[in-house]
Amino acid sequence: MNTIIRPVKSNGWHKIALLLLIFAWSCSTPRKPTTTEFIILQLNDVYEIAPIQGGKYGGMARVANLRQQLLKENPHVTTILSGDFLNPSVLGTIKYNGQRIKGAQMVAAMNAAGVDYVCFGNHEFDLSEEDLLKRINESKFQWISTNLDYKKDGKTQPFFKKVNDKAEEFPRSVVLKIPNKNDEDTVKVGLLGLALFIDNDIVSFRKVKEAAQVELAALKSKIDFAIPMTHLLVKDDKQLAKDVPQFPLIMGGHDHTNMKHVVGNTVITKADANAKTVYIHRISFDHVTKKVTVKSELKEINESIGEEPKTAEVVKTWLDHANQGFNTLGFNVKEQLMDLKGASLDARESKIREEPTNLGKDICEAMLATIPEAKAAILNSGSVRLDDQLHGQVTVYDVLRTLPYGGDIFEVKLKGKLLKKILTTGAGNKGSGGYLQTTGVSYDEANKTWKIGEDTIADEQDYIVAMANYLLSGKETNFDYLTPKNPDIVYAKEDNDNPVREDIRKALIAYWKKKYGEKE
Incomplete structure (x- = not known):
């Protein structure tokens, strides 16, 4: 006996029920985030550890407090300083324990504030070779030097930091690995450090364009995109954006006045010197489209921002040393x-x-x-x-x-x-x-x-x-x-x-x- 199965005649109610079932299933299944978001806090050209202009602006303890606020917003915050912090500073001329401070106060304040990465500026080389190497060894943050190397005894090598009596060479770049909210996708960001020509016997200089292109080629299979810290004149930052259009953001220094420029698809930012302002970059990466979105906020560091206690204590200690010296001089x-x-x-x-x-x-x-x-x-x-x-x-x-x-x-x-x-x-x-x-x-x-x-x-x-x-x-x-x-x-x-x-x-x-x- 043959069984004939006849199709049931469909009507609108069946279609609606099917759609509701699909909708309910999609809502019950968590959707995988396609974007990763992170924050970069940018400083540049900071010579003063304490607030300036009668206490109105700046101060590393305020910057440290802002950093902690940003960490509450997003646990993935990277703090960078785009060169020029060891000199000039009048504090550096004061003697402590028989030696001039020479930027030690700045390194101590940056260590306390949680600075993660820096690149060289021209004023780092105002210090003697001996003093510069001392400050490097005292630093807890990572130096990145893409186009400057160390010349010593006729040989050229990367600059280095002594850690437990072992020389750790400065990398030409660092890869930041940042997970999304579900820890299922990770964006890999190359961070470079590019500086202007330094006329100094201990420095070997490579042209900015060449160094950037070579490093990007080396990073190509390891990263999703790259961002440089730079210490260049703004005209040279603009030229870099033309020469290397892959950079979505250039975090600059050297010019001391806040500015924001867009060249092609590249945003160029510089904050005011001495942390009167900083830039907060909220960056997102879409893992499907590979699109990078940068939202840059210029933030004034003023009296409305409280001081982070540990950094404030470090600053006070160094100011006390300095004030004793100044009082002695009248x-x-x-x-x-x-x-x-x-x-x-x-x-x-x-x-x-x-x-x-x-x-x-x-x-x-x-x-x-x-x-x-x-x-x-x-x-x-x-x-x-x-x-x-x-x-x-x-x-x-x-x-x-x-x-x-x-x-x-x-x-x-x-x-x-x-x-x-x-x-x-x-x-x-x-x-x-x-x-x-x-x-x-x-x-x-x-x-x-x-x-x-x-x-x-x-x-x-x-x-x-x-x-x-x-x-x-x-x-x-x-x-x-x-x-x-x-x-x-x-x-x-x-x-x-x-x-x-x-x-x-x-x-x-x-x-x-x-x-x-x-x-x-």
């Missing part, structure tokens, strides 16, 4: 000299080593005020180490930050022909510490002559000028001829009985008290 670091309100005084190296600035003018006027007979004042811009702008409330500590090495002010009587040579040399020293800041002298472009006041400088006439002592040492760029032994110097006198003359910082403090104190 400086009350907390004394307020003026309030610039909306104005600023410019000591950025990119400005003060290229052109006259208002801060350079003030220092020269302060020098001139100490020598009534002088008609002009001359300062080598390399004496100014702040590499930043002064805003708001300016204190004695800001003067020390600006001129950390102090030095005498000399009364110099010299022939006009030598004065002209000095001024011409300084004008040709753009970009170096030998570029001169001046007052009382000017260049007459129409007649191609130098003037002092309203008068053209005469070759055989004697002139009295105020001059910074280092400029008279013959050690400044292209000024090897400028020493007291030069036959065209009639005399070069210091005045050790005048405390304002024997320390240029005290001269500037006195000048600002008079100039701004009378207005307030």
Whole structure:
């Protein structure tokens, strides 16, 4: 007997029931996340461990607190600093246990704050080789150096850190492995560290484009995408974005002012120096489409952010050491000299080593005020180490930050022909510490002559000028001829009985008290 099975006639209710069944099944089955999200906290060019501008902005303890807040938002937070942190800092000039601090305070604060990765900046190499290697060995964070190597005894090798008496070479890159919420997928991110050309005997430099491309090729099978920390001029960051368009983000430094640029599909960010601001990058990676999404937030570090206690204690310890040293030298670091309100005084190296600035003018006027007979004042811009702008409330500590090495002010009587040579040399020293800041002298472009006041400088006439002592040492760029032994110097006198003359910082403090104190 054959059994015939007849199809049941379908109707709308059956279709609806089937759809409901599928929907219920899909809801009961957890869906695998297709994206991984993580955060990078970016700092750059940080020379001060404590808040600046009267405590309003910055401070590594505040940064540490922000980092802890971000960890509550997402457990995958990486904190980086894109170069320049060991120097310049007036704290680095103070002696502790018989030795100058030389960036030890910064390394200690960064260790406490939880910095994970750094790259070199140019100012790391202001330190001697010995001091730089000491600071590296004290650091708990990882250094990444993609294009700078260490030259020693005619050999080139990666820089290294001594850990338990073993040399650990700096990697050219690091691969961050970040899981998604279900720990089922992991995004692999290459982190590079690229720096500008460093003119230093212990540094071997590779061109940024070449180094980046070579490292990306080496990482190709190991990563999903790569992000570099850079310490470059912004024009060079933009060029890097064109040369290596695979980077979704370039985390830069060196320019000291916050900025954000987009070149093609690459975002370029730089925060303000001294942690006045930081960048928070919230990054997501889609494992299906391979798309990288970067959301960058510029965050001001101000009084609304509390201090993380452990980092704050480290900062306080170093400040106590420094304040003892400053007090011994006769400086009350907390004394307020003026309030610039909306104005600023410019000591950025990119400005003060290229052109006259208002801060350079003030220092020269302060020098001139100490020598009534002088008609002009001359300062080598390399004496100014702040590499930043002064805003708001300016204190004695800001003067020390600006001129950390102090030095005498000399009364110099010299022939006009030598004065002209000095001024011409300084004008040709753009970009170096030998570029001169001046007052009382000017260049007459129409007649191609130098003037002092309203008068053209005469070759055989004697002139009295105020001059910074280092400029008279013959050690400044292209000024090897400028020493007291030069036959065209009639005399070069210091005045050790005048405390304002024997320390240029005290001269500037006195000048600002008079100039701004009378207005307030």
